[in-house]
Amino acid sequence: DTAVSQTPKYLVTQMGNDKSIKCEQNLGHDTMYWYKQDSKKFLKIMFSYNNKELIINETVPNRFSPKSPDKAHLNLHINSLELGDSAVYFCASSPGNTDTQYFGPGTRLTVL
């Protein structure tokens, strides 16, 4: 009965590869987010979707592309991975776009 789930939990890959991280929420929330937490533990918003529509798109490289097939899912695809992409990526959801956010467990991405 996990509220916000992410897969995989750990992802180790080589530079230049393409990878995806999946996020699903079973809370019936309308808004979903992707955050990046760097090595200094600093969290930063990347994207936000409300009812499958992109509403926040921060300054991230075009290599990052979110996809929301339905309002319960928000996946993150990353092309041509670089060393600097190594971080923990958190998915979150909220009922509306100004409500308390519920976070997934995070995906630790390591690019070698």
Add this chain to the structure above:
Amino acid sequence: KNEVEQSPQNLTAQEGEFITINCSYSVGISALHWLQQHPGGGIVSLFMLSSGKKKHGRLIATINIQEKHSSLHITASHPRDSAVYICAVRRSGSRLTFGEGTQLTVNP
């Protein structure tokens, strides 16, 4: 300079002590969030507030909109309170801007 500043960056306390973590911000906001990140990495939302004070168990959050300042208090601290506490502000819409977090360690 970050729009959200937290102090202290690191805090070590003895079990039972009263703890205060501060958050100052430099922009107009619609709400402020306090989050807790466990040693295992999971993030939990503790409070969302736009005025006054909220209490949940041993945790109390206050905000002073005029002074652009919020505090998170923990009464009767316990080793299981050891975590990173993160302040985040919402300016408009759903975008949150985060502070760098306060690492709290409570020793038995």
